[in-house]
Amino acid sequence: MTTSTEPMSAARLLSGLVGALASGQIRVIDLTQTLTPGFPQIALPPEMGQCWPFRIEEVSRYDERGPGWYWNNFSCGEHTGTHFDAPIHWISGRDLPNNSVDTIAVQHFIAPACVIDCSAEVQRDDDYLLSVADIERYEAAHGRIPKGAWVLMRSDWSKRRDPQAYQNFDQTGQHTPGPGTEAVRFLVEQRDVLGFGSEAIGTDAGQGQHLRPPYPCHYYMHGAGRYGLQCLSNLDLLPPAGGVLICPPLKIEKGSGSPLRVLALVGASA
């Protein structure tokens, strides 16, 4: 007999997980955008180095190039599509230990997820910045953000299926939501989060270069050895708390990030 507050054995947890996945008691939610040549990639000023879009080339399709098999080659950037940002991506994280996707401690790729719903605010303001007040409101309703958790900003931005609307450039630059400087500092310094995730094309807002410091989410998160996730989707299917994120990037040698499949485990009733 065990009481419900006693720790469970690892074996019982793992077999319980497998059973709950099979029975549907735990569901797996796909938070990933499909990698297609049409998905927009981050665009920098033309004098800067650019991230490749996703390109795919058929190798064979049950034909003379390979009678029994179908497969493709592809090219992209480490920051194309739904992707992971490692600390080495930013100059503030350049000298940290284990700062690239091949050296990050692998247990960090499975962690709790807190989802802060800013969809109503973003609906009114494309440039919306998540604030400390938003975080405090979230915590009042759903409990304190645990140490080592992902904080995901739900904006419903992933529902913009038109690449132009997703990028949302005008003559003043890109207009997409992200976290404000003080919110980022609060999450890193007061809540010791593992990372920050967004449905938009970057973890920082489209106008983030005008904040101080520029791109505060990149600057503070990566400077503290934390991670980023971008181009997430389906955040509206997650509970505010209690979900577990699975986000293992490709093991690219010295990689600054990588496209990846992001999954979440949630209770069936969530």
Added chain:
Amino acid sequence: MTTSTEPMSAARLLSGLVGALASGQIRVIDLTQTLTPGFPQIALPPEMGQCWPFRIEEVSRYDERGPGWYWNNFSCGEHTGTHFDAPIHWISGRDLPNNSVDTIAVQHFIAPACVIDCSAEVQRDDDYLLSVADIERYEAAHGRIPKGAWVLMRSDWSKRRDPQAYQNFDQTGQHTPGPGTEAVRFLVEQRDVLGFGSEAIGTDAGQGQHLRPPYPCHYYMHGAGRYGLQCLSNLDLLPPAGGVLICPPLKIEKGSGSPLRVLALVGASA
């Protein structure tokens, strides 16, 4: 109060998982080879379409191409490095529903792992074929392979760090271990496995084209909607049973497979 045989709630399982990862009671093992330009890719006869090796190109490194950031672009094949095979990869799986990496049910990316140790046999014979007798010996020692599990063939082949020794070509072709035809049929038909994983460069043996049917693991697994994993490493760190594999491929539109990060959850004492 709950007894140790009662099902746990999803919430308790997920919080238990997070706690056990934080405490080290559950460990995460990385089963992935590092993606580098030096890692060998599968090589077909020259008249066939070829899988690209991994190539990487620096976009900026805190320099005039991007003063605050470092990142790379890359190219490879869907079957480069440690990678996942989807049913659509093989002609036998071409018309199955949900047969590409973007449409496979995502709960299949988390499943139990059974590890059959053939390292001693492979030490003596590079062309070793896993047999039904090997599977029966495994089950006698470690219990029946559960429905929906991965079967991983431990060969210690991943310890071959020299690309030539890893590929192991001679004038008669490639010599790497894999499963025999009857073993594959037994796993699919009698054990209803989710897929088959190998440390070698393919799920089939290097001499698999001489078996009947040619490449039986590809033919039967993918024809039955099952999956493959190749270029796995660290299988010697897994318990024979009780581990849980996490292997979410990239969400490539109509993808036949993809490089991916493969992780395993194991009890700390395993």
